[in-house]
Amino acid sequence: MVRNGSSYEKIPFRRFELTNLNANINRIRKRIEVLKARRETPPEGWDFEGGRVYMNLEEKRVQIYFDDIPSEEFRQFLHRNLSFRWxxxxxxxxxxxxxxxxxxxxxxxNRFLAEGA
Structure with missing residues (x-):
């Protein structure tokens, strides 16, 4: 129970709780709209000089294929800085x-093209 003035009258919700609930409802509605739009227009891959980027929607992965093996430094960049895994x-x-x-x-x-790796 929440004390209301001088009595112990039961208050169903505090004012800030309702404000937070409305904000969360609006945030989730917007997120649902974004996800629906993404489902209708899935991202596309692209080709670049030395390889291609493929959006594997079945496995939910962004995949980068290179024509030749990139340099060790570039592979470390992919793994450590961009969180790609081989x-x-x-x-x-x-x-x-x-x-x-x-x-x-x-x-x-972009970095691969700039380095000419």
């Missing part, structure tokens, strides 16, 4: 699909 099964560097993963794939391909 998949021997697919023969590609991969990471779970997300907006951040797509950004990381763009960053990796």
């Amino acid at each position: 998949s021997t099964y697919h023969g590609a560097w991969q990471r779970q699909i997300s907006d951040t993963a797509i950004w990381a794939a763009h960053r990796a391909t």
Whole structure:
């Protein structure tokens, strides 16, 4: 029970609790809209000089395929800085699909092209 003035009258919700609930409801509604839009227009991969980026929607992975083996320094960059992991099964560097993963794939391909690795 919450004390209301001088009596111990039961108050169902405090004012801040309702405000927080409304904010959470609105946040979740917006997130659902974003997820629906993403499902309707899935991200696409792209080709770059020296390889390609593929969006494997079945396995929910961003995969980077290189024509030749990248330098050791570049592979360390993929692993340590961008959280890509090597998949021997697919023969590609991969990471779970997300907006951040797509950004990381763009960053990796741009750096690969800049280094000429």
